[in-house]
Amino acid sequence: MPVISYREAIRHALAEELERDSNVVVMGEEVAQFNGAYKVTEGLLARFGPQRIVDTPISEAGFIGVGIGASMLGIRPVMELMFWSFYSVAFDQILNNAANVRYMSGGQIHCPIVIRGPANGGTNVGATHSHTPENVLANHPGVKVVVPSTPADAKGLLKSAIRDNDPVFFLENTMLYGEKGEVPAGEHVVPLGLADVKRAGTDLTIITYGRSVLHSLAAAAVLEREQKISAEVLDLRTIRPLDFDSVLKSVAKTHRVLIVEEQKPFASVGSQLAYMIQREAFDELDGPIHRLATVDAPAIYSPPVEVEQLPNPRRVLQAALETLA
Amino acid sequence: MSKKPTFKEATPPAATDHAQAPVNARLSPEERIELFRKMVRIRRFEERSLRAYQAKKIGGFLHLYIGQEAVAVGCCSLMGPNDHVITAYRDHGHAIAVGMDTKPLMAELFGKATGCSKGKGGSMHYFDPSRNFWGGHGIVGGQIPLGAGLAYGLKYKGLKGAAMAFMGDGAVNQGAVHEAYNLASLWNLPVVFVIENNGYSMGTSQSRSSAGELAQRAAGYDMQWGQCSGHDVYEVRAMMDKFLTLARETGKPSTVEIDTYRYRGHSVADPDNTYRSKQEIEEYRRTRDPIQLFQVKLLAEGVLTPALAEQIDTEARAEADGAADFSEASPFPTPADIQADVYWEADNPADRRSQGRLFFT
Numbered sequence: 093m094p095v096i097s098y099r100e101a102i103r104h105a106l107a108e109e110l111e112r113d114s115n116v117v118v119m120g121e122e123v124a125q126f127n128g129a130y131k132v133t134e135g136l137l138a139r140f141g142p143q144r145i146v147d148t149p150i151s152e153a154g155f156i157g158v159g160i161g162a163s164m165l166g167i168r169p170v171m172e173l174m175f176w177s178f179y180s181v182a183f184d185q186i187l188n189n190a191a192n193v194r195y196m197s198g199g200q201i202h203c204p205i206v207i208r209g210p211a212n213g214g215t216n217v218g219a220t221h222s223h224t225p226e227n228v229l230a231n232h233p234g235v236k237v238v239v240p241s242t243p244a245d246a247k248g249l250l251k252s253a254i255r256d257n258d259p260v261f262f263l264e265n266t267m268l269y270g271e272k273g274e275v276p277a278g279e280h281v282v283p284l285g286l287a288d289v290k291r292a293g294t295d296l297t298i299i300t301y302g303r304s305v306l307h308s309l310a311a312a313a314v315l316e317r318e319q320k321i322s323a324e325v326l327d328l329r330t331i332r333p334l335d336f337d338s339v340l341k342s343v344a345k346t347h348r349v350l351i352v353e354e355q356k357p358f359a360s361v362g363s364q365l366a367y368m369i370q371r372e373a374f375d376e377l378d379g380p381i382h383r384l385a386t387v388d389a390p391a392i393y394s395p396p397v398e399v400e401q402l403p404n405p406r407r408v409l410q411a412a413l414e415t416l417a
Numbered sequence: 418m419s420k421k422p423t424f425k426e427a428t429p430p431a432a433t434d435h436a437q438a439p440v441n442a443r444l445s446p447e448e449r450i451e452l453f454r455k456m457v458r459i460r461r462f463e464e465r466s467l468r469a470y471q472a473k474k475i476g477g478f479l480h481l482y483i484g485q486e487a488v489a490v491g492c493c494s495l496m497g498p499n500d501h502v503i504t505a506y507r508d509h510g511h512a513i514a515v516g517m518d519t520k521p522l523m524a525e526l527f528g529k530a531t532g533c534s535k536g537k538g539g540s541m542h543y544f545d546p547s548r549n550f551w552g553g554h555g556i557v558g559g560q561i562p563l564g565a566g567l568a569y570g571l572k573y574k575g576l577k578g579a580a581m582a583f584m585g586d587g588a589v590n591q592g593a594v595h596e597a598y599n600l601a602s603l604w605n606l607p608v609v610f611v612i613e614n615n616g617y618s619m620g621t622s623q624s625r626s627s628a629g630e631l632a633q634r635a636a637g638y639d640m641q642w643g644q645c646s647g648h649d650v651y652e653v654r655a656m657m658d659k660f661l662t663l664a665r666e667t668g669k670p671s672t673v674e675i676d677t678y679r680y681r682g683h684s685v686a687d688p689d690n691t692y693r694s695k696q697e698i699e700e701y702r703r704t705r706d707p708i709q710l711f712q713v714k715l716l717a718e719g720v721l722t723p724a725l726a727e728q729i730d731t732e733a734r735a736e737a738d739g740a741a742d743f744s745e746a747s748p749f750p751t752p753a754d755i756q757a758d759v760y761w762e763a764d765n766p767a768d769r770r771s772q773g774r775l776f777f778t
Contacts, residue, residue, distance in 0.1 A: 154593065161567045165566075196534055
C-alpha cells in the first residue's frame with residue numbers, strides 16, 4: 093500500500109472527487125496559483141483549471157456565503173479556510189446560513205458544502221490562529237464535524253464529506269500535514285460517524301481524536317512497556333455524527349475512561365462524552381471519567397511552553413496513570 | 418420632515434413616462450392587471466396578518482411590507498426561468514410576488530404544520546426553491562453573499578439568468594454586503610443587488626446611519642448602479658429590466674437603490690413614535706402610495722375600471738381571510754416534528770451513508 097503524507101492524502105481525495113463529480117469546486121485563499129498556503133492543493137490548478145480551483149480574496153464571510161448560495165443550486169463547493177481560526181469572521185454564514193437553511197425552509201433546501209482547513213495549536217502563532225472549534229461547530233444541529241488523525245482517514249473521510257448532502261466541517265491539523273502513513277490508492281471511503289480502534293487494550297480506554305490520537309498512542313506504548321498497562325485508543329474520527337456505540341463497547345471492556353482532546357475544557361467535546369458515558373454506561377465504570385484537555389487559557393506563544401499547554405505524550409501518560417490510580 | 422436626502426435624480430422625474438419603457442409598453446392589459454392584483458393581494462395579506470398578530474395568533478416578529486409592494490412585484494414580474502430571488506426578513510411581499518400560495522404563507526405565521534416551512538421558519542424565513550425563491554433571512558445583510566452564490570451557481574452551470582439579492586437600507590453598512598459586492602464584481606457574477614430604501618434601518622434614519630449615497634457605493638467596486646422610485650411599479654420594472662438584462666447578457670453585477678416607504682413600524686412590535694412623524698407617513702400614503710398610483714394609471718389607460726378594481730380588492734380580502742381560516746384550521750407541528758428537516762441524511766434514511774448519532778439529549 094502506498095505510503096503518503098496526510099497533506100497528499102487530502103489532495104488525492106480532492107483530486108479524485110474533482111475528477112468524479114463536475115459540480116465539485118475547490119475555493120479559498122491561495123488555493124490555486126499559490127498552490128495552497130500549506131500546499132494541500134498543490135498542482136490542482138494545473139490539472140483542473142481556474143473554473144474548478146478558485147482563488148478568493150481574503151474575504152471569508154463573502155466567499156463562504158457564495159459557496160453556501162452556490163451549494164443551494166447544486167454546486168458542491170469545498171472551501172478552504174487557511175486556518176479554521178478564521179471561521180469567526182464568517183460565523184454568521186457558517187452557523188446561521190449553512191447550518192440552519194434546511195431547517196428554516198422546512199427541509200426544502202440542502203446545502204452540500206464542505207469547509208476544510210487546519211484547526212490546531214502547537215505552531216507558536218498565538219491565540220488568534222490556534223482555535224479548535226469542533227465543539228462550537230458540533231453544537232449546531234444540521235452540521236457534521238470531522239477531525240481526522242491519519243493520512244488514510246483524512247482521505248477516506250474527506251471523500252465521504254464531499255459526497256455528503258449536509259454541510260460538513262473538516263478540521264485538519266498543520267502539525268499532521270507532513271505525517272506519513274499507508275493510504276489505499278484510488279477509491280477509499282471512510283463513512284462519517286464511524287470511530288476506529290487505533291490500538292486495542294483491556295485496562296483503560298483513551299477516547300480521543302485528531303492529533304491527540306498520536307500523543308495517546310505514544311503514551312499507550314510507554315504504559316505497555318513500563319507499566320504493563322494495556323490501553324485502548326479509540327479515535328472518534330467524526331465528532332458529529334458520533335459513533336457512541338464504539339465508545340460504549342470499549343468502556344464495557346476496560347471500565348476506565350480517559351478523554352484526551354486538544355480543546356479548552358469548558359463545554360468541550362469531552363464534556364459531552366463524559367455526560368453520555370455516565371448516563372449510558374454508569375455501571376460499567378470502575379472510577380470517575382478523567383479528561384486531559386488544553387490548559388485553560390488562550391494559546392500561549394512561547395514555543396516550549398505551548399507544548400505543555402496542549403496534550404502531549406507526557407501529559408497523556410500522567411493523566412492515564414491518574415485515571416487508573 | 419424629510420426622511421432622507423432627496424435623490425440626485427439620474428433621470429428627470431416627471432419627464433420620463435416609464436409606462437413607455439419597452440418592458441412596460443409590451444405588457445398586455447391582463448399582465449398589467451396582474452401586477453395590480455399582486456400588489457393588492459400583498460397589502461390585504463399583510464393587513465390580515467397584522468390582525469392575526471394583534472389577536473395573538475402569530476408569535477415573534479412580524480415585519481410588514483405595506484407601502485413597498487411595487488418593489489417586490491415590479492422586480493419579480495421580470496423573472497425568467499433562470500432568475501433567482503433572495504431577500505431579508507421583510508419577505509412576505511417577495512414570496513407572494515414570486516407566486517407562492519398565501520395559504521401556506523399565512524399558516525407559517527400561525528406556526529402551523531401546513532406552513533411553507535412547516536412552521537419551522539416563521540415570518541422571516543419563507544422559502545420556495547421551486548419558484549427560485551431562496552428566503553427569507555433573518556440576519557441583516559447575511560443573505561447577500563448567498564445571493565452572489567446563486568449567481569455563481571448560474572455562471573458555473575452556464576445558465577443565462579440573474580440573481581436578485583434584496584436588502585434594506587440598513588444592510589448597506591454590513592461587512593458581508595461589501596464582501597459580496599467585491600466578489601460579484603471581481604468574478605463577474607450575474608447578480609443585481611437591490612436596496613429597498615425605506616428610509617429607516619429599524620428606527621434609525623438614513624441620515625443617522627449611512628454616510629453618502631447608498632447605491633453609489635457600488636462604484637467603489639467598479640459596478641454599475643442606479644436609483645429609482647419604488648412608488649411606481651412601471652419605473653421599478655424599467656430600471657430593473659436594464660440591470661437584469663446586463664446581468665443575463667454580460668454576467669455583470671449591479672446595484673439598484675429603490676426609494677420606497679413602509680407605513681408600519683420596523684416590526685409590529687415597533688411603537689413607531691420615536692423616529693418619524695405621523696404627518697410623514699400620511700404624506701406618503703396620500704401622495705405616493707404604490708397601489709393608488711398604479712390604480713390611477715391603469716384607470717387612465719383604460720385597462721382597469723373602478724368596478725374591476727373593487728372586485729380585485731374584494732377578492733384579495735377574501736383570499737387573505739381564507740388564508741387565515743385555513744391557518745386557524747390547520748394543525749400545529751408536533752414535538753415529534755422538531756427533529757425532522759435538520760439533516761438531509763436523517764430525512765432520507767434509505768440513502769444515509771454516515772453512521773453514528775446525529776442527535777443528542
